[in-house]
Amino acid sequence: MVLKSSLLAASTLVGSAVAASYSQASTEEFNLLRHLGGNGPYVQHHGYGLSREAPESCTIDQVHMLSRHGERYQTASKGASEKKVVDRLLSADVTPTGPLSFLSTYTWPATDADYEEETTMGPYAGTLDAFSVGTEYRARYGALYDDSEIMPIFASEEERVVVTAHNFAQGFLGVNYSDYSEFQIIPEDVSRGANTLTWKLGCNNYNKTLYSDYIDSFSDDYAVQAADRLNTLAPGYNITSDEVVSLMTLCGYELNIRANDDFCKLFTPDEFVAFGYSRDLAYYYQYGQGNNLTDYIGSVYANATATLLEQGPSVGKMFWSFTHDDDMISVFYGLGLFETPSLLPAEYVQFGSPFQTSEIVPMGGRIVIERLNCSGHAYARIVVNEAVIPITSCQSGPGYSCPVTDFKTFVNKRAPKTYGIECGLDDDVPWHMWFYWNWNK
Structure with missing residues (x-):
């Protein structure tokens, strides 16, 4: 009787008109944009299913963004x-x-x-991408904006990077954006040492060809x-x-x-x-975990940001920065993101690797670090291409965030402030990044 009843119950469900609440299909086995190696249009990171919104009982009181320039022509x-x-x-x-x-x-x-300029036509235009992000981030972070204050925007000096920064600012601030912003154009020059947004250029000992044969x-x-x-x-x-x-x-x-x-x-x-x-192999061994100096190069931005998070919104609420893909790769490693348990092999494709160039540095790719204020306690949360990416060893806060004090300790241990030593900098070249505190007003 039990078996008969079970079969009867099952048979009544076959023709049920009740729709399934959640799809059981995988609708994106292949997306070309995830396999273009950073040459193609922006695509979101697949993420881990965590909400992009601030956790309950938390507000965002400081935000940092480091973005690659928008979609561009070839070099x-x-x-x-x-x-x-x-x-x-x-x-x-x-x-x-x-x-x-x-x-x-x-x-x-x-x-x-x-060549090398940002694209201006079509659905994947770099100018459109940057403008759209500006409008989206005004909606997301607009509570931090005070129109009585000038908003600094930091960009490395390559023209396409500066154009991206301007389009972002127009999206965020509107048509009269230049009245409310001050662009800080940071030279891409070895003389800048660590005080730049292109840290590998100031590192005299850096060699991106070290593993070319492999x-x-x-x-x-x-x-x-x-x-x-x-x-x-x-x-x-x-x-x-x-x-x-x-x-x-x-x-x-x-x-x-x-x-x-x-x-x-x-x-x-x-x-x-x-x-x-x-x-992926090229980026990994030239700029990422596979290069012997990446942790020191990536430590500059990681340490500067960790310090600003610790100091809190009194030193600034929004830090918008624009640079290149290779510089962002070093920052990811400096923050302990997308690490592989062993070095990427060249003998075969390593499926399941967290280090996938098109997902972390597509054209217009960005990393956002938010300072969450949750009932008076401060936490750091990292978002890469609109996906929340927790730090493996520090995720005890709301929404798998990291307490700011622990984040600062984590960064200091992982990315020691020895960039100047490891990179062979002269004493008259900046060993630290300080323009976030001393920008030109």
């Missing part, structure tokens, strides 16, 4: 390299067919003057297979594996520039997974 050297490949394909004595049929009407999207040892089988496949589907072009890598790189920039995905469609998800991982 001049990369653009020239990719254009050379495309020009060869366009000049080939072949009638475009199959997946390359779009070449019959294709035109190169950039002029020499465009990075290059990652198999290019994915590119060879892609070339063979394309040459079969569109015979006569004789595409090489090196050209495949250039075209996969161009895919990201075409999206930035004009949202064109013709080159993206040439390649399979498996091929993009391998391509993205090759980029």
Whole structure:
């Protein structure tokens, strides 16, 4: 009787009109933007399901943002390299067919003057991205803003970084943003030492090529297979594996520039997974955990921010800063984020690695550190690309935040203030970052 009753109960549910409250489907097995290796448009970090809103009974009384510039064109050297490949394909004595049929009407999207600049058209325009973040953050952090005070905005001096900062400010402050803000343009120069937003430039002992041979040892089988496949589907072009890598790189920039995905469609998800991982390896060993000086380089911003959090809103409520992807990578490591239990292998793709370049430093990527005031107690909470990312060893506060005093201790132990020693700085070069306290008003 028990079995019969159970079967009867189950049968009545088969035709139930009650909708499931939560989807049981995985709707995003593959998202191209997560595999472009930092070359393509902004994409949110997948996160851990934690609420982006301030925890209950907490308010935000200080916020720090360090952002990469918005979506941009290629650098001049990369653009020239990719254009050379495309020009060869366009000049080939072949009638475009199959997946390359779009070449019959294709035109190169950039002029020499465009290279390295922020993009201005399409849904992935860098200027639009920065403006949109400004408007979103005005809604999120507007309570911290006092229009009777001038708001400082800090940007490294590269033009695309400065343009991003201006567009963010206009989104945050409105059309008359220049009346309410003061831009602090920080030189990208070795003479700045630690007092900059491009700390690796001031580090005399830094060497990003230290592990180049190991990075290059990652198999290019994915590119060879892609070339063979394309040459079969569109015979006569004789595409090489090196050209495949250039075209996969161009895919990201075409999206930035004009949202064109013709080159993206040439390649399979498996091929993009391998391509993205090759980029992860390069960032990891040049600027991240795999480099012997990253913790010291990343310590500068980590220590400065930890000090401001400890001092509280009396020294400032909002610190908006703009720089480059490689500098942000070092900061992540200085804060103990996205660490791997062992060094990334070049022998195979390390699936499940927390260090995924496209998720942590896409174009327009940003790290936000909030100071939470929860019933008079201060906590630090980190948000990367709109996902709350707890510190593994310090998450006892509301919403898995870290008590500010513990955060300061954690940063001091992890990122000791020995940048000047390890980087071989002269005594007349700044060993610490101080412009947040002494900006030009």
